[in-house]
Amino acid sequence: MTPPDSSDLRGAPADRVRDALRDGDRLPGGRGFAGLLADPPSLGGPVLVRDVLGRQPLFVEREALDAETGRDPTAPDARSFDRTALDEPEPVPAGSVVSASGTERVWGLPDSGPTADRGTALSAVDDAVSAALDDLSAGSKEGDLAVAFSGGVDSGLVAAAVPEAPCYVAGFEGSHDVAAARDAASAMGRDLRVVEITHGDLTRAVRAVAAATGRRNPMDVAIAVPLFLTAEAAAADGYDRLALGQGADELFGGYSKVVDPAEDPRVDADTVRGARTETVRTLPDQLERDVLALRAAGVEPATPLLDDRVVAAALALPDDLLVDGDERKVALRRVAAGRVPGSVHAADKKAVQYGTYVSRELDRLARRAGYKRRMDDHVGKYVDALCSEEKPAGEGRN
Numbered sequence: 001m002t003p004p005d006s007s008d009l010r011g012a013p014a015d016r017v018r019d020a021l022r023d024g025d026r027l028p029g030g031r032g033f034a035g036l037l038a039d040p041p042s043l044g045g046p047v048l049v050r051d052v053l054g055r056q057p058l059f060v061e062r063e064a065l066d067a068e069t070g071r072d073p074t075a076p077d078a079r080s081f082d083r084t085a086l087d088e089p090e091p092v093p094a095g096s097v098v099s100a101s102g103t104e105r106v107w108g109l110p111d112s113g114p115t116a117d118r119g120t121a122l123s124a125v126d127d128a129v130s131a132a133l134d135d136l137s138a139g140s141k142e143g144d145l146a147v148a149f150s151g152g153v154d155s156g157l158v159a160a161a162v163p164e165a166p167c168y169v170a171g172f173e174g175s176h177d178v179a180a181a182r183d184a185a186s187a188m189g190r191d192l193r194v195v196e197i198t199h200g201d202l203t204r205a206v207r208a209v210a211a212a213t214g215r216r217n218p219m220d221v222a223i224a225v226p227l228f229l230t231a232e233a234a235a236a237d238g239y240d241r242l243a244l245g246q247g248a249d250e251l252f253g254g255y256s257k258v259v260d261p262a263e264d265p266r267v268d269a270d271t272v273r274g275a276r277t278e279t280v281r282t283l284p285d286q287l288e289r290d291v292l293a294l295r296a297a298g299v300e301p302a303t304p305l306l307d308d309r310v311v312a313a314a315l316a317l318p319d320d321l322l323v324d325g326d327e328r329k330v331a332l333r334r335v336a337a338g339r340v341p342g343s344v345h346a347a348d349k350k351a352v353q354y355g356t357y358v359s360r361e362l363d364r365l366a367r368r369a370g371y372k373r374r375m376d377d378h379v380g381k382y383v384d385a386l387c388s389e390e391k392p393a394g395e396g397r398n
Contacts, residue, residue: 009035009049010081011056017049021097026052026107027308034058034081034092036074046074047097052107053247054094054284055306057081057291062088067102074099083214083292094284109280114273114318121321124313125331132307133161136243140165145241145302146234148227149192151180152349153333154245154254156340158304159190162243170195170229172357176350177226187341195233197226202361203386205229210387212296213289218379222353222362223286224293235298242299246290247306250279251314252329253322254349272319280315 009017011033020028022041032055038046050058059080064073071078083089092098095107115121140162147159149167159167167190169181178194185192202225209224210216231242249255253276257266261275269275287306294301304310314331321331336345353359366382367373375381 009033009037011035011051014038021049021106024107026095026110027312029308031303031307032056036079037097040097043097043099045099047099048074048079048092049097050092050094052095052109053280053306053311054091054287055291055303057083057288058092059083059086059089060092060098061086062090065090065098065103067100072100082295084212089214091284091288109277110312110315112316115316116318118318118321121313121317122331122334124316125310125321126335128307128309128313129157129305129332129335132304132310133157135307136302136304137161139302140241144239145243146237146239146299148230148234148242148244149181149185149190150177150349150352150355151182151184151344152245152347153329153336153340153345154248154305154349156184156188156245156344156347157332157336158243158245159188160339161304163190165243166191166193166234166237166239168193168195168230168234168242170197170226170233170356172197172361175355175357177352177355180347180349180355184341184344184347187343193233193237195229197229197356197358197361199361199365201229202358202365205232206362206383206386208296209293210383213292215289216380216383216387218359218362218377218383219353220289221383222359223351224289225358226352226356227290228293228297231294231297231299240299241302242294243302243304245305246287246301246303247283247311248329248332250276250283250286251305251311252276252317252332254329255279256328259323259326259328272323273317276322277315 012030016028017037032051034050034056037049040047060073061078063069064071064078080086096103096105145165147165147167149155149159149169171178173196205225205228206221209228234242257264258275261267262270267275267278317331324330333345362379366379369382371378371382
């Protein structure tokens with residue numbers, strides 16, 4: 001169980017973080033941590049810490065990152081879990097400690113090779129996922145937890161662990177994610193609450209997400225907006241935690257670019273495991289965006305598939321338990337068999353920005369507002385205008 005947040009350190013007790021620093025333990029248990037550690041071992045004074053996958057966002061004033069300015073980054077007015085509380089926020093790098101003397105990376109991803117025996121590797125994933133989902137169930141009280149549900153294996157596994165929790169999906173009418181979630185919820189006998197996005201919802205959410213995350217690029221915005229609207233609906237219904245299947249695609253080989261990396265220009269690696277590692281290294285940046293968007297909507301994320309036990313087991317998988325032919329997330333799908341219906345554990349999932357039609361509709365609104373596709377970064381220019389004081393000319397038309 002993760003202890004309650006304190007004002008200084010979130011996600012783990014101070015003793016566990018101290019031990020992780022002393023021992024160089026990259027995955028000391030839990031689902032990430034960040035904050036102030038007042039008495040770290042052998043570091044001579046208070047430091048800011050953030051776990052290796054950056055599962056808890058933490059920010060510091062840019063000036064305080066420069067040791068020559070003399071400003072202490074650990075001072076209360078120089079650090080925050082909320083980037084909007086600072087004048088010039090910079091994220092504490094994942095796996096690092098920050099002190100008055102500078103920034104030092106102290107944890108990296110485990111770099112041991114794959115588990116040689118396929119059965120042992122699969123059993124380790126099964127045990128880790130089971131333990132993490134059991135913790136989610138045990139830590140849930142009636143009426144405090146909802147599930148972000150897209151109908152795929154990731155959210156299906158999470159939903160199966162908390163059978164009384166309502167499931168939520170956001171998307172435009174006719175979108176893939178809404179249809180898939182309806183089918184999966186029916187197969188699982190679950191209560192599904194559909195948040196049908198309108199253009200008004202979209203423009204409002206874009207502004208809220210940009211303000212919370214500090215990001216205006218179309219990709220980040222289009223990914224975070226459906227999460228924000230899903231979380232907002234759950235919060236309006238009285239739920240203060242939202243369970244998600246975050247991390248599964250990165251850890252278990254869910255991206256198409258992992259299938260044949262030697263021929264895919266989107267990755268530098270030429271092996272499945274190498275390409276998977278590249279995707280895992282994108283998690284700190286992604287999780288910062290998503291956690292900030294979810295908190296801005298009024299919920300705290302619960303992410304059992306980002307539990308350290310799951311991360312360790314996933315990183316030890318051999319290639320053929322990540323990708324087998326055209327099948328991706330092989331190990332996770334094997335673990336899901338028996339926990340969710342066959343149609344759910346075998347389901348393909350679209351990227352959220354496409355599966356919800358949010359990217360499509362942002363493009364449509366941009367063009368209606370006069371930002372044509374022949375313009376460089378036309379959607380980005382539209383988002384900038386949307387987030388400025390002046391509304392784009394075409395806003396409000398459906």
